[in-house]
Amino acid sequence: xxxxxxxxxxxxxxxxxxxxxxxxxxxxxxxxxxxxxxxxxxxxxxxxxxxxxxxxxxxxxxxxxxxxxxxxxxxxxxxxxxxxxxxxxxxxxxxxxxxxxxxxxxxxxxxxxxxxxxxxxxxxxxxxxxxxxxxxxxxxxxxxxxxxxxxxxxxxxxxxxxxxxxxxxxxxxxxxxxxxxxxxxxxxxxxxxxxxxxxxxxxxxxxxxxxxxxxxxxxxxxxxxxxxxxxxxxxxxxxxxxxxxxxxxxxxxxxxxxxxxxxxx
Ligand SMILES: [Zn+2]
Numbered sequence: 001x002x003x004x005x006x007x008x009x010x011x012x013x014x015x016x017x018x019x020x021x022x023x024x025x026x027x028x029x030x031x032x033x034x035x036x037x038x039x040x041x042x043x044x045x046x047x048x049x050x051x052x053x054x055x056x057x058x059x060x061x062x063x064x065x066x067x068x069x070x071x072x073x074x075x076x077x078x079x080x081x082x083x084x085x086x087x088x089x090x091x092x093x094x095x096x097x098x099x100x101x102x103x104x105x106x107x108x109x110x111x112x113x114x115x116x117x118x119x120x121x122x123x124x125x126x127x128x129x130x131x132x133x134x135x136x137x138x139x140x141x142x143x144x145x146x147x148x149x150x151x152x153x154x155x156x157x158x159x160x161x162x163x164x165x166x167x168x169x170x171x172x173x174x175x176x177x178x179x180x181x182x183x184x185x186x187x188x189x190x191x192x193x194x195x196x197x198x199x200x201x202x203x204x205x206x207x208x209x210x211x212x213x214x215x216x217x218x219x220x221x222x223x224x225x226x227x228x229x230x231x232x233x234x235x236x237x238x239x240x241x242x243x244x245x246x247x248x249x250x251x252x253x254x255x256x257x258x259x260x261x262x263x264x265x
Contacts (some may be wrong), residue, residue, distance in 0.1 A: 038084045040073040041091035041112065041151075049100035054120025057127050058098060061074025061137060069096055069148075072141060077150045079179045080224045087228060091151050096151035098123075105143045107150040114151045118143065149176040153222050158232030166198060167234060171227070180219055181209045193262045197235055197253050210256050215243055 045065040049055050062068050064116045073094070081088055088147040092112040104122045108115040118140070126132075126139045153175050156168050163169075174197070180186060186202065195203040212219035219242060226238040 032084055035074040035077050038074065038077065040070055042093045043069050044093065044095045046095065046097045046119070048097050049120045052100050052120040054123035055098050058123050061133055065096065069094065069144065072144045073148050075183055076145060076152055076179055079182050079220060080152055082221055087154070089152060094151060097226065105145045105147050118148045121139065142180050145180045145183055145185050147174040149179040154227035156227050157235035170198045170200040170204055173200035173234065174208060175224065177202045177205025178208040181205050182220060197249060207253065207256050211252065
């Protein structure tokens with residue numbers, strides 16, 4: 001739910017993001033192949049703002065939304081899980097709507113019945129006066145990877161909910177942006193400086209991908225799975241579970257911040 005729309009988000013928060021997760025391998029062709037026959041759920045595309053310019057642009061650059069969304073769903077799954085035999089929360093239906101509204105995009109629904117909206121106003125602003133199709137496609141895919149992660153990710157256990165627990169929230173939103181980072185969904189200058197692993201979104205997401213690149217190539221998938229294996233879930237418990245008891249989350253964050261040059265030492 002990275003990109004919240006006010007009216008939508010209240011209902012979404014109430015409905016809760018019941019999924020969660022992580023997964024950190026590169027979604028290369030070999031991995032993705034294992035998911036080609038996986039049932040990602042029924043994808044229903046609905047254009048609720050056909051008169052808008054954003055809708056017309058979207059329809060032109062993405063002529064087959066169902067196929068496009070299904071392809072991104074498989075990329076997300078390959079990033080979060082080793083194989084379809086893993087504990088993947090079943091998704092029965094993804095209803096994807098274009099809406100003339102503020103905000104960018106958000107995921108709602110639960111129990112495998114997922115709603116995702118994408119703002120035609122955001123489409124228009126991404127396209128811009130420059131009529132930059134490449135920029136819009138890049139943004140559309142990145143946002144979609146984030147929201148689809150919410151559909152398939154695992155969720156922390158024993159610590160409350162998305163709306164009541166900051167750690168739960170940081171896990172959910174950090175993982176969604178980690179999947180986006182891992183699949184080239186941000187521009188080269190997309191990484192925020194400083195902050196904390198508890199900040200969620202990109203700040204957490206880039207850190208999780210750094211852990212994958214520097215500590216364990218399977219880190220993202222293991223981190224997702226830790227939602228079921230570390231109960232009650234915590235960032236520190238998860239890194240100890242995955243990397244070993246000699247690690248702790250604050251020291252890893254410090255090491256990361258030094259490594260990327262955000263702090264001196
Ligand atoms: Zn999100």
